Every structure is written in C-alpha cells, then in structure tokens.
Amino acid sequence: MSTVDYFGLTIQADGSINQSDRGWTNWNSAGLATVINAAHAAGDRVVVTIKALNADAVNSIVTSSTATNNVIQNVIAQMSLKDQANLNIDGLNIDFEGTSTGYPNVQSGMTNFTQQIGSAVRQRWPASFITIDTYSGSASWDGGIFKIDDLAPYVDAFFVMAYDMVPDFNHAGPNAPMNGWTYNDTTSVSQYLTKAPASKIILGVPYYGYKWCTVDTYAYAPATGADGKAVSSTNPRACPAGTAQEPWASWWSPPPGSPSVDPCGAYHSSWRELYYDDAASLGLKYDLVNANNLRGTGLWALGYDGSSTDLWNELALKFVSYWRALSARMYSAPAVTSSAANRLDVFARGQDGALYERSSSDSGDTWNYWSRIQAVTTSQPAVVSFAAGRIDLFVRGVDMALYHRSSIDSGASWTPWSRIQANMSSAPTVTSLGANRLDVFARGQDNALYYLESTDGGMSWKPWSRIGANMSSDPAAVSSAAGRLDVFARGQDNALYLISSTDSGASWQPWQRLGGNLASAPAASSWGQGRLDVFALGRDLNVYHLYSSDGTSWQYWQRLGGPFSSAPAATSQGSGSIDLFARGQDLALDYLRLYIF
Known part of the structure; x- marks a missing residue:
C-alpha cells in the first residue's frame, strides 16, 4: 500500500464544506488521527477526498469562480489545520460525479477547477499528490464531464472507477467485468492509454458486489418483484462463492416466517443472484495493471473485505512477490x-x-x-x-x-x-x-x-x-x-x-x-x-x-x-x-x- 485516502469532505454548491455529515465528524475525530499516524509510520501517504455527488452541485462548483475560490480556500484551511496538529495531509483527491447532459459548460469547468485547486495546493505543499476520480468509460469519447487528455497535465493520476458497469439494472449482471458487456476493465484500460500515460492510471477495483431477486437461476436473469432492483453487498464472501472473472451464485430465498434465511440476509420469496469480485477475479485485474505497467490499483473500499485475508494475499502476490x-x-x-x-x-x-x-x-x-x-x-x-x-x-x-x-x-x-x-x-x-x-x-x-x-x-x-x-x-x-x-x-x-x-x-x-x-x-x-x-x-x-x-x-x-x-x-x-x-x-x-x- 502506498496511499490511504480519507473519504471525505462533502463540498456544497457554493463551495462550502458540509459540516453536518459524517465525513466532517470523522475528519475531526481521534480515529482519523490514529489512521494518519499509522499510515505515516508505515511510510504511506494520506490524502483527503473532496466529494460532490450531485450534478447540480458539481456544475455550480466548477462553473462559478466564486464557488471554485471558496473550495480552494476551505480545503487549504482544513489541510493547514491538520498540519498544525502534526497530522500532515499529503495530497488531494477530487471525486465530483455528475453529467454533461444539461450542463454544457461542466466539462471545461471541471478541467479549470482541477487546474486551479491543484496549483493552489501545490503552491502551499509542493510535493502534494493530486488525483481525480473518473468513470470507466470517460476515455471512450471526448464528451461527458471528464475530458481525460485535457485533465492529464494537471493531475498525478486518474483513479478509474472501474465498477458499477452493470449495463441494465433490470437484469442481474457483473459489477466489473474483465471483457464483454458495454463497459469492461480491458477496454477501459486500453482507452485510457490513448489519452494519458500509464504512469497516471490507477485501476479502481470493487470490494463489493450486487444482488438481485430474479425470476430463475440462469446467469443474468431478469429481476423480479418489489425487491428486484440491485442491492449492493459489501461482504459478499459471506454469501455463496462463485467462479473467477464474474463470480456469481444463485439460491432460493424463503418467504417470511420460514425456518431459514438466505445467506445474504432477509426473506424474499424468490430466487436470488449475487455478482461480485473474489480474489481470483481481482487477480485478473491486477494482472491487467501489471501487463500495462499502470501506476497501480485502488480499492473501493478498505473495510468492505471484512475479516477475510484472501484479498490481501492476492495483492501481496501480484504487487509484492515475484518469481x-x-x-x-x-x-x-x-x-x-x-x-x-x-x-x-x-x-x-x-x-x-x-x-x-x-x-x-x-x-x-x-x-x-x-x-x-x-x-x-x-x-x-x-x-x-x-x-x-x-x-x-x-x-x-x-x-x-x-x-x-x-x-x-x-x-x-x-x-x-x-x-x-x-x-x-x-x-x-x-x-x-x-x-x-x-x-x-x-x-x-x-x-x-x-x-x-x-x-x-x-x-x-x-x-x-x-x-x-x-x-x-x-x-x-x-x-x-x-x-x-x-x-x-x-x-x-x-x-x-x-x-x-x-x-x-x-x-x-x-x-x-x-x-x-x-x-x-x-x-x-x-x-x-x-x-x-x-x-x-x-x-x-x-x-x-x-x-x-x-x-x-x-x-x-x-x-x-x-x-x-x-x-x-x-x-x-x-x-x-x-x-x-x-x-x-x-x-x-x-x-x-x-x-x-
């Protein structure tokens, strides 16, 4: 591990930091101080994510010079307070998730915002590590909220969120396929390499999966019933295991009042399907990272693996050990x-x-x-x-x-x-x-x-x-x-x-x-x-x-x-x-x- 990312500080439409959510509470907690000290003792950097997950808010932040300046001032102020407490923050990650549909200036605004905040942070802390979270398909075109080749000069790395790639949530399907489907890891990496150097690409992988109520036990079955929509599962290893690349499992979930409960919780009176990445399928993604000499991989998110050690062992095998x-x-x-x-x-x-x-x-x-x-x-x-x-x-x-x-x-x-x-x-x-x-x-x-x-x-x-x-x-x-x-x-x-x-x-x-x-x-x-x-x-x-x-x-x-x-x-x-x-x-x-x- 090289970097621990605190997720995160929520940025509001006017550029202020939301001081009423859990992100703010934990930012000021003794627990975070312990994590920062432990990471630094291990030789790892600690960065903070600033996040905005609403399209209106993202557009306001990046297209308003006033809001942009507010973000810069507020973020630098918070990082400075950590410095004063000997809890140095070593960089900044930008997680602004929105759309260009209905927001014609958001793409150029995003590039300008990234340039300005990166420059301001580096002026104060020259060695700061600046990254931005982008979608798996962002490099497939020049539209959308992120124009990868325009952003590349202003960041140290892209954290490619190569998950949530299920094309149709009305059917069960893989969260992060290696091949096939509309989006997949292999295609995403090849597209990013046409827009940015390998040294600036971090392939994000999911430590979670999705489960559905389905009409039958066939792979990619249609969803059914009021509970048919996909529900994320952050501890899929507690559920039935699958096979490599697109691990999946199906099982009967009994009706309420039955003597047994399905292994992923609750009663549904239907078939259930679960798709997730196990250590073997994550290993294939790490092979993709190494084969293309990417900067590395990123995990969303630490803690989702529970007490299991198999995912850490796979990381050690792919990035620490070698024949x-x-x-x-x-x-x-x-x-x-x-x-x-x-x-x-x-x-x-x-x-x-x-x-x-x-x-x-x-x-x-x-x-x-x-x-x-x-x-x-x-x-x-x-x-x-x-x-x-x-x-x-x-x-x-x-x-x-x-x-x-x-x-x-x-x-x-x-x-x-x-x-x-x-x-x-x-x-x-x-x-x-x-x-x-x-x-x-x-x-x-x-x-x-x-x-x-x-x-x-x-x-x-x-x-x-x-x-x-x-x-x-x-x-x-x-x-x-x-x-x-x-x-x-x-x-x-x-x-x-x-x-x-x-x-x-x-x-x-x-x-x-x-x-x-x-x-x-x-x-x-x-x-x-x-x-x-x-x-x-x-x-x-x-x-x-x-x-x-x-x-x-x-x-x-x-x-x-x-x-x-x-x-x-x-x-x-x-x-x-x-x-x-x-x-x-x-x-x-x-x-x-x-x-x-």
Whole structure:
C-alpha cells in the first residue's frame, strides 16, 4: 500500500464544506488521527477526498469562480489545520460525479477547477499528490464531464472507477467485468492509454458486489418483484462463492416466517443472484495493471473485505512477490528446508543422478553456488531440519529402498548414506515432530501410504506401518502443532486428499477429500500453530495454493503463476511468509517469496 485516502469532505454548491455529515465528524475525530499516524509510520501517504455527488452541485462548483475560490480556500484551511496538529495531509483527491447532459459548460469547468485547486495546493505543499476520480468509460469519447487528455497535465493520476458497469439494472449482471458487456476493465484500460500515460492510471477495483431477486437461476436473469432492483453487498464472501472473472451464485430465498434465511440476509420469496469480485477475479485485474505497467490499483473500499485475508494475499502476490530464476538444470522437483535463521537450503537431482544443493543465508536475497552431493537416486529428494544447523536428507535408491544422510553444520559436511529397507514407488517425504524426531512417508508398490519414524535422529527406526489409501502421487507431510502430522497426496481422481494424526502417528483420522484437479504431487508447509499451506500444479501447470488456519476449514485455491515442469516445494522461515520453489519449463529453479496476511 502506498496511499490511504480519507473519504471525505462533502463540498456544497457554493463551495462550502458540509459540516453536518459524517465525513466532517470523522475528519475531526481521534480515529482519523490514529489512521494518519499509522499510515505515516508505515511510510504511506494520506490524502483527503473532496466529494460532490450531485450534478447540480458539481456544475455550480466548477462553473462559478466564486464557488471554485471558496473550495480552494476551505480545503487549504482544513489541510493547514491538520498540519498544525502534526497530522500532515499529503495530497488531494477530487471525486465530483455528475453529467454533461444539461450542463454544457461542466466539462471545461471541471478541467479549470482541477487546474486551479491543484496549483493552489501545490503552491502551499509542493510535493502534494493530486488525483481525480473518473468513470470507466470517460476515455471512450471526448464528451461527458471528464475530458481525460485535457485533465492529464494537471493531475498525478486518474483513479478509474472501474465498477458499477452493470449495463441494465433490470437484469442481474457483473459489477466489473474483465471483457464483454458495454463497459469492461480491458477496454477501459486500453482507452485510457490513448489519452494519458500509464504512469497516471490507477485501476479502481470493487470490494463489493450486487444482488438481485430474479425470476430463475440462469446467469443474468431478469429481476423480479418489489425487491428486484440491485442491492449492493459489501461482504459478499459471506454469501455463496462463485467462479473467477464474474463470480456469481444463485439460491432460493424463503418467504417470511420460514425456518431459514438466505445467506445474504432477509426473506424474499424468490430466487436470488449475487455478482461480485473474489480474489481470483481481482487477480485478473491486477494482472491487467501489471501487463500495462499502470501506476497501480485502488480499492473501493478498505473495510468492505471484512475479516477475510484472501484479498490481501492476492495483492501481496501480484504487487509484492515475484518469481525469480535461479540458474540450474534440474532433473527432479526440488526439496527445501530452513536449517537456521534466514537460511534456505534447496536440493534437487542432477542429470548424473547425484544431488545438488544451493543455499542462502539472507532469506533468499543472494545464493551460494550449487554444490554436488554424491548419490545415485531415482527420485526427488526430501529434506527436513529439526535443529539449528541440522539437515536430514532422504532419497529413493535404484533398489527402491530409502537412503538417509545428515549434516550438523548446514551441509558443510555429511554423514555417510545409510540404507533403510523399503520398496517405494514414490519419492519419500519427511517432517519432524521435534528434536531428534524424523517422520518419513512414501507410497508403496500397492499405491498405499506407508509411515516410518525415528526418535533418535535416524540412528534407529521403527518398522514401516501401512496407512492405506490409493494414491497417484508422492505424498507431502508437515507438522503444524505438537503431536500433529498432516499428510497430503493426490488421489486416483486427481483431487487432493489429507490424512491427519494428533497423537504423533499412533492413530490416524479418515482420509479427507479436499478437491482440486492436480497435475502434480502436492507440497506442504506450516508457519504457525494449526496453519497448513498446500501447493500443487493445476492442469494449466501453474502453481496453486490452498490453506487452512485450523486444519479443518479450507480457503480457495489461489493461482500463483507458472507454467512449471515439476511439483513445487515449500518451507517457511517465520510467521506470514513462505518460500516456494519449482522447476521451470527450462529446467531452471524458480523461487517465490510469498507473504501471507
């Protein structure tokens, strides 16, 4: 986040500020002071919106020199008062929403107003950030209230309000479609780029949707009844989920007095349809921002997301994290662990069947050269660290047995390989329940899951135990709490399955089907008590992410990019971050630092 916008101060037709509404009350509140201080402490700017949402008022403000001068004086006075309270305001956003129909001078007046107030604010505060809110279709023509190319020299950016694009509120429909319809994000961006540089375009996205009473359950159904008009919904994630790009859902809303209420509130005696942007569809819009090198994206509005973190995670993925290529030619999927603070240790099989290791001591910013570890392997490696400097490494040999070696100095030296009897049909996976504990899992020749444990750091091993199932991939194992083991695998139907133990592997709960359509084995990691993060390739060979904060309820699959040519590998160095690796199409190792909110 770079900017927090306070919305806002209401400007009246004569240029005065409305001092009787909530915008004025909150402007003078201790709560806003707290927000300003917190934003500045985080290095973010704070701007204030001046707003007029009535066409008559907008026309009066921008076509009357007296009203324009009143606005300028009043706004500068309010910003100066904040300065005196050490609550500096770093810029101004103009949100004047009206129409040119019936107001022939409003367009030229808007340009003149923007020039004058921007010049006055910058004269007092030269570094001020000046923006203006404009419609998604404003760049499609030279008419209307906003003439984009005339306004461009006087603002730092346009906040394009790319929402409320439903063409006919008598039918259910998307709030902010990517393509199609009369207005959409893709067309809007291309039109704005003909009128203003990319560095001055901020694509606004909605954190709300619309719901209708409809005649049936078909998409874009006609509205019906007294409640048929669209009603905005600012917490759509509490309602039924949809699919990417134009998420929508339909459900029956019972009549009053019925024992159940529809998931978005109230009784309607009709079918209901909801359209909104979820994290996946917002991600497509963020891709549009990045593909066109726009200045950024803007959210309407903070707080509409409720307590959900999925939208913040999508922002972090698109604007904070990025995949980096680490040179190599890998002949297996990678394996990764963290053997010390800020340390990452990555392993993979080379063309000669030996293992190769690469490490970073600064959380992945820089990397050592690859080092060769003598081995003859027939699988990707598995690796875990249960103490500082300790690394335990496992592979499948040419005889399908399990081989193990360890290091107590972060890979500077290694014990000899030791052979552990097995007949594996997959690579092994390993996790640790605590000091000197090693928990190894593999798929047998019967496609069932088998489990092996050591409580003395691999000096001795209990016999293999058969857990069962019918797997079609290597397993992935992780421990997120004392005594808890979670093992994931792809089933014969390509869905993700989970089996868990809460008593250190003494007994196991039934397998759970978590869904998905996997094209690879899963990978798993944990960065907190009860937290589970699972990764796998989808059918498009992109990495997808599924997570749970309690091991019981699961959030949606989040697309993290690709394409890749191996299953991913994941570890966590601390709360809220995951280090993710996969082999690219060029056989090189690709790395992503994922931040979780």
